[in-house]
Amino acid sequence: MIKSIPGLQRLWRQIDLQLNNRCLLCQQPTVRLNHALCACCYQDLPRLPPGCQHCAEPLPQAKQQVCGRCQQHPPHYAKAIACLPYQPPIQGLLAQFKFNGDLACGQLLGSLMACHLRQQEQAALTVNPVLVPVPLHRKRLRQRQFNQSHLLAQVIASKHKLRLDSHLCQRTKNTQSQRELNAKTRKANVRGAFQVTRTLHGQSIAIIDDVMTTGATVNEMAKQLYRAGAAHVEVWCLARAAPPR
Known part of the structure; x- marks a missing residue:
């Protein structure tokens, strides 16, 4: 949880938007998604094209069902559900939430994820999973003050x-940020970085992540969750980014 009050300017902005029901993107009146987006901005959000049935990476050919990466190295998790592409305005909203502590943006992005799961992925909710967010190392958590x-x-x-x-699930290694690493290095960077704290007796798990790029982080988590006894592990991410080559 956030341990300190956000900057006064951000706090007043959030209160003003909530009281006046203004869209976070265009500032016009709105009644959608907890008063965070107007109907026009909601309709203009980018949509993901058809993706790999395992990792949700957008596929270049409509008839293709599994990407080349998953054909060669199937992930440990059963499947990934991505809600939106990692591009504007989602990219900016996530940065505002993640690095500036803008809780109004965070509430909106969480609502978009919940809406997508309800409208597009009904099957995802039937397994009644336990939600497990990707953990931060305690040092990173102290710096950011929230996950x-x-x-x-x-x-x-x-x-x-x-x-x-x-x-x-806990992150036991203070790993390097994945953003500047290539696909091969990302996998090595998170190897052995997570520990499951109790035995799972056939439970279904949904890993919650903000941005999925190569999937190395959630794949390592899924491996440890299955080792602890999970019966089914999925990944639910807010945004899907194109993997680095």
């Missing part, structure tokens, strides 16, 4: 009445 994946998971759990367990 963005945990806050997204809170919104989804509330809207779909699912159980959230933020203590089930």
Whole structure:
């Protein structure tokens, strides 16, 4: 949870938007998604093209069902569900939430995830999974003061009445940020970085992540969750980014 009050300017902006029901993107009046987006901005959000049935990476050919990466190296998780492409305005909203502590943006992004799961992926909710956010290392958590994946998971759990367990998986290694690493290095960077804190007796798990790029982080988590006894592990991410080559 956030331990300190956001900057006064951001706090007043959030309160003003909430009181006046103004769209976070265009500032026009709105009644959609907890008064965060107007109907026009919601309709203009970018949509993901058809993706790999395993990792949700957008596919170049419509008839293709599995990407080349998953054909060669199938992921440990059963499937990934991505809600939106990692591009404007989602990219900017996520940066505002993640790095500036803008809770209004975080509430909106969590609501978009919950809405996508309800409208597009009904089957995802039938397994009644326990939501497990991608954990931050304690040093990174002290620096940022909150875990963005945990806050997204809170919104989804509330809207779909699912159980959230933020203590089930811990990050035991303070790994380097994945953003500047290539695909091969990302996999090595997170190897052995997670520990599951209890035995899972055939439970279904949904890993909650903000941005999925190569999937190395969630794949390592899924491996450890299955080792602990999980019966089914999925990945639910807010945004899908193109993997680096």
